Amino acid sequence: xxxxxxxxxxxxxxxxxxxxxxxxxxxxxxxxxxxxxxxxxxxxxxxxxxxxxxxxxxxxxxxxxxxxxxxxxxxxxxxxxxxxxxxxxxxxxxxxxxxxxxxxxxxxxxxxxxxxxxxxxxxxxxxxxxxxxxxxxxxx
Amino acid sequence: xxxxxxxxxxxxxxxxxxxxxxxxxxxxxxxxxxxxxxxxxxxxxxxxxxxxxxxxxxxxxxxxxxxxxxxxxxxxxxxxxxxxxxxxxxxxxxxxxx
Numbered sequence: 295x296x297x298x299x300x301x302x303x304x305x306x307x308x309x310x311x312x313x314x315x316x317x318x319x320x321x322x323x324x325x326x327x328x329x330x331x332x333x334x335x336x337x338x339x340x341x342x343x344x345x346x347x348x349x350x351x352x353x354x355x356x357x358x359x360x361x362x363x364x365x366x367x368x369x370x371x372x373x374x375x376x377x378x379x380x381x382x383x384x385x386x387x388x389x390x391x392x393x394x395x396x397x398x399x400x401x402x403x404x405x406x407x408x409x410x411x412x413x414x415x416x417x418x419x420x421x422x423x424x425x426x427x428x429x430x431x432x433x434x
Numbered sequence: 435x436x437x438x439x440x441x442x443x444x445x446x447x448x449x450x451x452x453x454x455x456x457x458x459x460x461x462x463x464x465x466x467x468x469x470x471x472x473x474x475x476x477x478x479x480x481x482x483x484x485x486x487x488x489x490x491x492x493x494x495x496x497x498x499x500x501x502x503x504x505x506x507x508x509x510x511x512x513x514x515x516x517x518x519x520x521x522x523x524x525x526x527x528x529x530x531x532x
Contacts (some may be wrong), residue, residue, distance in 0.1 A: 306456050330516040331485055338487045342456045390524030394498050401521060403488035409522045 297372070304345045304356040304375060312341050312358055314370060320326040323367060325431050332410040333369065336427055339403035340373050340382070348377025348423065350357050367431040368412075372424060379418045382425065383408070439463050444505075445475040451482035454490030463493045470497070474505030481511035486519055498529055508532050 298382050300315045302308040339359075344356045359372040375391050387408070388401045408414060413428035447467055454462065462498035470476065476497065480486075486494075494509070499505035510532040512520065520526040 309456055328514050328518055331519070334485060335487050335519065338455055340488075342489075391527075394495065394502065394528045397495060397528065402491060406488060406519070406522060 295423045297361050299359045301355050301357040304341070304348055304354055304377075306342055306345045308345075309338060309341060313337060315358060316360060316369075316377055319362055319369060323362070323369075323431055329429065330430055332358075333371075333429055336407040336411055336429075337371060339381075339407050340425060343382055343403070344373060344377065344423075347380060348375045358372070369431060370413075370426060370428040370429055372426045375423050376421055377423060380423060381416045381418070383414065383416050435461060437462060438473075439465065439469060441469070444473055445477070446470065446473040446480065447477045449479040449482070451487040454483060454493070455487045456489040456497060459487075459489040459493045462490070463496070464501065466493070466497050466500075470504075472500075476501050476505065476507040478509050479508070479511050480509060480516060481513070483513065483516055486516050490521075491519075491523060491525055494525070494529060506530065 300312065302311060313334055316333065317330070320333065332365070341356065341358070348354060352371045354375060354377055357374040359374070361370040363370070385401050385404055387405050388398060407427065411427045412430050414426070415427050435450060435454060435458040438449040440447040448465070450462070452458070497506050508530045512531055517526070520531065521527065
């Protein structure tokens with residue numbers, strides 16, 4: 295299975311382009327709105343993470359790769375950057391049982407990704423952060 | 435995202451349409467900052483909100499904290515896709531959802 299790739303400058307201004315690129319693959323599969331939102335949330339959190347932290351205070355690029363699978367239908371999305379080594383999965387999960395006053399908002403984005411994806415893996419290899427998520431698609 | 439604001443006395447109604455994400459959340463934050471003074475009842479209608487990310491949740495949480503000091507905040511007309519995100523993050527327990 296060949297990976298379809300998009301490389302953009304890692305800036306939040308490019309979020310729409312990244313989401314559009316991923317969503318085009320989902321539309322071909324008649325993916326349910328629920329799963330489509332979960333995937334968009336995951337893509338946003340991971341791309342924005344790279345945009346905010348990977349090259350800070352400088353800039354650099356991020357590559358988003360999409361692979362589609364059949365039987366069962368699934369999508370895998372790989373985020374690659376050449377920024378500082380950073381494993382977002384190492385972060386402790388937020389305590390989501392705390393009251394509004396006590397709630398800390400940090401770490402919520404990556405927590406949402408962990409909860410909604412079927413598989414998530416990080417590696418640092420050849421000077422690159424590589425994060426891959428996979429989600430089964432309950433197609434309509 | 436489109437933000438429609440209606441003020442009736444000390445009641446503020448904000449209707450959101452579209453996507454509340456990293457790039458649009460600051461617009462809602464700015465609108466709240468501008469409009470929330472003196473308000474005792476804030477109603478956020480998200481019937482037409484299709485999508486919310488952690489950046490959007492962050493703004494809703496900070497609005498909730500402000501309103502808990504000066505009145506009430508209610509979120510209404512939540513779509514299934516957005517409700518799912520509230521549930522995963524425990525926000526369904528924090529926010530007043532109608």
